[in-house]
Amino acid sequence: NAGVTQTPKFRVLKTGQSMTLLCAQDMNHEYMYWYRQDPGMGLRLIHYSVGEGTTAKGEVPDGYNVSRLKKQNFLLGLESAAPSQTSVYFCASSYSSQREFFGPGTRLTVL
């Protein structure tokens, strides 16, 4: 039982490049979330999903897209990376309206 896993753990991009971050959970959770963590700002919600095939915008969605084609996977895409997207990205999943389980994070640097 791996819980929530994220791929990759680290990535360096040049401005304008694209990439996809993968989140996978093996707990059969309905709800999945993508957050970014920046110094002094806590975690901010980017996008979330309440079930397979559904996605919605969170607090800071600009510059990101997501897809939930399978219940266990939630993908976060950056179509044209910008230095402002340098951050640590966390995926989370939950089975109820409260407690979320977080992945280990992806550290992304955009030069």
Added chain:
Amino acid sequence: DQQVKQNSPSLSVQEGRISILNCDYTNSMFDYFLWYKKYPAEGPTFLISISSIKDKNEDGRFTVFLNKSAKHLSLHIVPSQPGDSAVYFCAASALIIQGAQKLVFGQGTRLTINP
């Protein structure tokens, strides 16, 4: 607009003493509050939570207090241990749709327990 605030970026406490971490919120629609603990290079892990209908919840060495009138909650750790050294995030929850929640996080407080 920071709806959840942790005004102390850091806190240093002697081993064995009480650690008190504070959190304030502005939105009265929040109905559930959580504390997460985060070690470096790891994701946050759930620590303890409290519903808005309660004013106290206890789990071993950890107790969370909620003062709704003041829109304030606190986390007490007694006794503090070196392994408690981590960043603690306060989070407030409001339901969005279909039972999914939206968590709003504070900025975090770095707790250091000194031997």
